[in-house]
Amino acid sequence: MRHTVPFLAALLAATPIAAQTIVFDPHLDLPKTAATPGWNGLNDPSSQFDLARAQSGGLTAAAVALFVAQGPRDPASLATAQRDAIARDAAIHAIADGNPTRAALARSPADVRRIVAGHRFAVVESLLNAWPAGDDVDAFDRWYARGVRIVGFVHAGHNQFADSSRPALQLGDRTAEHGGLSPLGRQAVQRLNDLGVLIDVSQLSDAAFDQVLALSRAPVIASHSDVRALVDASRNLSDAQLDALKAKGGVIAINAFSAYLHARSPQTTEAVAKLRAGYGLSESGSTVLSPEQQADYDRRYHEIVGAEPRATLRELIDAVDYAVKRIGIDHVALSSDFNHGGGVTGWSDVGETANVTAALRQRGYTPAQIEQLWGGNVLRVWQAAIDARNPRYRLAASG
16 A cells, blocks of 8 residues: 555554445545546556546545636636636546446436446536536536536636635635625525536535525535534534535535644734735735736645645544534545545545555444444435436536
8 A cells, every 4th residue: 555654554554444335535626637637547657546546545536626716707707717727527428428438427426326336437527616617507507417416606716606715816806795605606506406406515605505595405515624613714614514514405515625624723814914914915805916917826825724734534524523423424525635635634636545544443433333434424415416406497418
């Protein structure tokens, strides 16, 4: 087992990891190299995900995010975002189309099970940040036809659908813009329910989170979230949100993202505050940075937060334990956020996925519980979203 962290070495040697039927990561991203002509995700040392390492690490399925970062909401920026989204959609499809004997696109839980049973990697397409959809909810029908089955409305920054848990101060965001969902966002909840798409509540503001749960006919997923009681960050879910997610029948996928598993030091918090003040950024939304200033701000921001120590696999499992004790094993899963800042010591790329299984065993989780955490719960909630759809929106696609 390559890259096995020391405290797991003896366990792995003594107890070989039995292959799980499905080991499903519900949120990882494309690497920057996906824009390279001919890229198909088979072998990519610069990425935290490729098919070769997924196989060696025991990962059998993943939701790969079609993600475009939030930008200014003007026609030219939107047009660029839409072109970028089309290119990234093509890259996700290239993982399956370019490796037909090793991978296939999954449009339903049944597809995932069939593909994995056939010893291929199941690629599920998700959409994070619906900004490229513009003001047209029919865009979700078109993305559905392409294979998108999980949708999260926002990333870092408000958009036309909803408020984010992390306003983009550099774009002039205030603390809240819509008070949660916009009227368009409310329409989008209904349309996604009609299509049978699983709604992702990660990244939403608290108000938007509550409103999605109130409006949705189907359970939802937080595909890459952590626990606010352990690390007080707006990006994490509070105990009340965890309880609400359970009541809705949903799932939180505890995310291997250091900043939300390991609290920032006071020094880092102070340095970020000084950086923002230096650019005149505040929650009043009074300052909008130029593109050049934004790039410089982002570079300096990531230099500051990147100096923080990386969270450990132990801290990831601590968060899993907390969520399981709070809302039960049926409502918890795991995700990596690879290629977008994810990764902890012990699970730094897909090749180390078996380490997570070993750590769960060490904490006392049974094989059946590990199967739930590694995909069973996500497939269940996804199927519930499909079962709640409106028959007149069924398109010519499996699932």
